[in-house]
Amino acid sequence: MTVRKRFGQNFLTDPVSIQRIVDTINPQANHHILEIGPGYGAITKSLISSGCHLVAIEIDRDLVASLDSMYGAQLQILSADALKVDYASICSPHRYRVVGNLPYNISTPLLFKLFSSIEHFSDMTFMLQEEVVNRICADAGASNYGRLSVMSQYFCVPEKQFKVAPTAFNPQPKVTSAIISLTPHQHPARAKSLECLQQIVASAFNQRRKTIRNALKLFLNAQDFESLDIDSGRRPQTIHLSEYIKCADLVWQRQQP
Numbered sequence: 388m389t390v391r392k393r394f395g396q397n398f399l400t401d402p403v404s405i406q407r408i409v410d411t412i413n414p415q416a417n418h419h420i421l422e423i424g425p426g427y428g429a430i431t432k433s434l435i436s437s438g439c440h441l442v443a444i445e446i447d448r449d450l451v452a453s454l455d456s457m458y459g460a461q462l463q464i465l466s467a468d469a470l471k472v473d474y475a476s477i478c479s480p481h482r483y484r485v486v487g488n489l490p491y492n493i494s495t496p497l498l499f500k501l502f503s504s505i506e507h508f509s510d511m512t513f514m515l516q517e518e519v520v521n522r523i524c525a526d527a528g529a530s531n532y533g534r535l536s537v538m539s540q541y542f543c544v545p546e547k548q549f550k551v552a553p554t555a556f557n558p559q560p561k562v563t564s565a566i567i568s569l570t571p572h573q574h575p576a577r578a579k580s581l582e583c584l585q586q587i588v589a590s591a592f593n594q595r596r597k598t599i600r601n602a603l604k605l606f607l608n609a610q611d612f613e614s615l616d617i618d619s620g621r622r623p624q625t626i627h628l629s630e631y632i633k634c635a636d637l638v639w640q641r642q643q644p
Contacts, residue, residue, distance in 0.1 A: 399429045399488055401497050403553035409433040411566060412486055412512050421477065423469045423487030423497075428454055430486065434638050435461050436507050442477060444469050455600070469497055474504035480508060488514040491560070495519065495535060502542045510570045511543070517565040524567070527627045534592040538585065541578075543569040576632060583642075584635040591623035591631070598624055606638045 399405060408430060414420060416438035425431045425443045427450065434441050435458060443464045445451050451466040452471040458464075465472065470493060477483075485508050489497055494515050501511065515523075518531075523539045524547050525532040539545055553559040577582040587606060594602040600609060600619035612619035615633045617626070626634075 397488075397491075397556040397560045398426045398556060399551075399555060400557045401551075404551050404555040405429050405433070407549060408512075408514070408566060410482070412566070414484075418477070419483045421474075421485045423485065424489065425454060425464075426450060426488065428457060430488075431458070431462065437552045440481075442483075444472060463477075469493075469554060470500055474494075474501065474507055478507035479502075482509045484509055485511040486513070490518075491516050491562075494600045498523075500541065502538065505542050505571050508571060510568065512548075512566065514551060514564050514566055515595070517550060517563045518558075520545075520565040520567045523569075528625050530624070532624045533595065534588050537588050537592075537631055539569065540628055541584070541632075542575070543571050545569050547643050576629065578632045579580040579636045580639040583639040586632055587635045587638060591626065595623045597622075599626055603634065607634060611637060 388447065399408075401443060412420075412430075414434050414437035416545060418437070418439040420434055420439050420441050422431060422434060422443040423442060425445055431441070431443065431454065441462055443454065444467055445454065445461060445464060446466070446468050448466055451464055454462060454464055464515070468489075485501065493521075494513075501508070519535070522531045522535050524545045525536045529536075546566055546568045551564040551566065553561070553562075553563060587603065590606070591599060591602045598620050599617070600607075600612060600622050609619050615630070617630050618634070
């Protein structure tokens, strides 16, 4: 088993963990599934066995060749960087279920990349560093609540499934992993401008130790927070998603001609 450090590869080898993940995904013959980073095919084999329509994205060309020789026409595999592919063109006209053991070094930017194409996905199930899973699921007021929490919950309902020990991998990572399910909201609360919301949330958490009034002083003043019924003395990690949306909507309205 060849491991390329630049790709952040940790291959899942524990059969019990593999089966738990497959059970969580519960693939069916009528599903369209997109697997990111199949590696040596630990989960791929079970996905193919379900009869689903499976597309895989793998950056390591040696692994692409290995998977192609194993599965041939049963697997449509793209040799590509998951951070750079056009998910709309891959998925259209269907909505895909997305699964994968995401490399720790690109997990956050890849999640944001996927969120930008969320309308093409019916659900997502990922293996991530447990710390990242906990941040995604964190509620306002928690010490690990931040930009990733707010934006993940803006797009999806997150649910932590179970932990995966380092011993389940080769090579063993230095951290514990966890499985998370992300289900896009059926009736989402949408900001008037996603770009504005992202800017507000990023600015707030770039200065998370300041009050929200000081963290967002370039956008809103004390009177604005009063009109929004938000205590401007609170810290960014105590502000709920719905309150960030209210802040962003007010800023957006002021920018209109």
